[in-house]
Amino acid sequence: MIWTGLLVGLLFGFALQRGRFCMNSAFRDIILMKDYTVFKAVAAAILIEMFGFALMGMTGMITLNPKPLLLGANIIGSFVFGIGMVVAGGCASGITYRTGEGMVGAMSAVLGFSVILLSTGGGLLSPIAKGLQEGSKIMTPDGKSLTVANVLGLPLEITMLVLSIVIAAVWIYFAMRNPEESYDTGKASLSDKIFKRGWSWLLAGVVIGLIGIISFPLSAATGRNYPLGISSGWAAILKSIVSDTVTIKWDAMLIIGIVIGAAVAALIAKEFKLRAPAPGVLIQTFIGGMLMGFGASTSTGCNVGHILSGVPMLSIGSIVAGISIVLGAWVAVYFFFIRTGKA
Numbered sequence: 001m002i003w004t005g006l007l008v009g010l011l012f013g014f015a016l017q018r019g020r021f022c023m024n025s026a027f028r029d030i031i032l033m034k035d036y037t038v039f040k041a042v043a044a045a046i047l048i049e050m051f052g053f054a055l056m057g058m059t060g061m062i063t064l065n066p067k068p069l070l071l072g073a074n075i076i077g078s079f080v081f082g083i084g085m086v087v088a089g090g091c092a093s094g095i096t097y098r099t100g101e102g103m104v105g106a107m108s109a110v111l112g113f114s115v116i117l118l119s120t121g122g123g124l125l126s127p128i129a130k131g132l133q134e135g136s137k138i139m140t141p142d143g144k145s146l147t148v149a150n151v152l153g154l155p156l157e158i159t160m161l162v163l164s165i166v167i168a169a170v171w172i173y174f175a176m177r178n179p180e181e182s183y184d185t186g187k188a189s190l191s192d193k194i195f196k197r198g199w200s201w202l203l204a205g206v207v208i209g210l211i212g213i214i215s216f217p218l219s220a221a222t223g224r225n226y227p228l229g230i231s232s233g234w235a236a237i238l239k240s241i242v243s244d245t246v247t248i249k250w251d252a253m254l255i256i257g258i259v260i261g262a263a264v265a266a267l268i269a270k271e272f273k274l275r276a277p278a279p280g281v282l283i284q285t286f287i288g289g290m291l292m293g294f295g296a297s298t299s300t301g302c303n304v305g306h307i308l309s310g311v312p313m314l315s316i317g318s319i320v321a322g323i324s325i326v327l328g329a330w331v332a333v334y335f336f337f338i339r340t341g342k343a
Helices: 003-019 023-032 037-058 071-088 092-101 104-122 126-134 156-177 190-195 201-220 231-242 250-268 279-299 303-308 316-338
Strands: none
Touching (some): 003 250, 037 156, 071 104, 071 126, 071 279, 104 231, 201 250, 279 316
């Protein structure tokens, strides 16, 4: 069943590449250009996953598994992660699919990301991460992870279902009152729109949301009861390379699939090209990847694990982590772009 990770990864990588789906861009563009395009794709994916996870949970297809609240680790780790993704020029999913496009800067970020993931998960930096995690873990009296639902005394699946429907209805209402201008420059075949043209934010969000829904039961069938994630897969791949222990499981197969899927999408659209930036930029992306690795390992999740997979399950830990990622990114954007006049 771990091969289903490869299949999901192929779809995910293809969608990431065609939709230019990167949360660094989503949060950075809000500050720099007052542009919410990619952010809307992220929001659409979250809503679709919330609705789908709720239905599957109610029918017994999956057992919801929201991440616990590790207050200090979620705040500090995710804040560092947010800074790191601006320095690296991409979030965890962004540097992964851009590796498939042939971007050497993204490969450098992936290397720094993976090395520090291993070091923080069980190496030199492990005591720092574990200290933050164990010293700030907050659970319900019966030992369950805190969610918006159980804090309010409500059933989780029903809360997710109702909340996703209400938010979607409000969004559609305001969208109909303020329709967006169409930027379609001409006629194109369906195959061109899928394989050669960049996807709209709505298409990207819907497809990635559906992939997230599919990933949950397939991943759970292998013993990993969680939907999409990036960090653990890269750590497992590097560990398999540098040690005698082979740790290729569903999450690692997902990463392999993302890189291949993005490469296929880029090749079809004639966007694949090995591109190496200046040495100074490579050092910068490597450092950014290291910051992301420390942050993801400390917070027990990257932007995909928390924002794309944890927030739909209304995990308070993931919500806190997501807010911290955004704030970290905005602080980095201010110092790297706005304060220096490079905006």
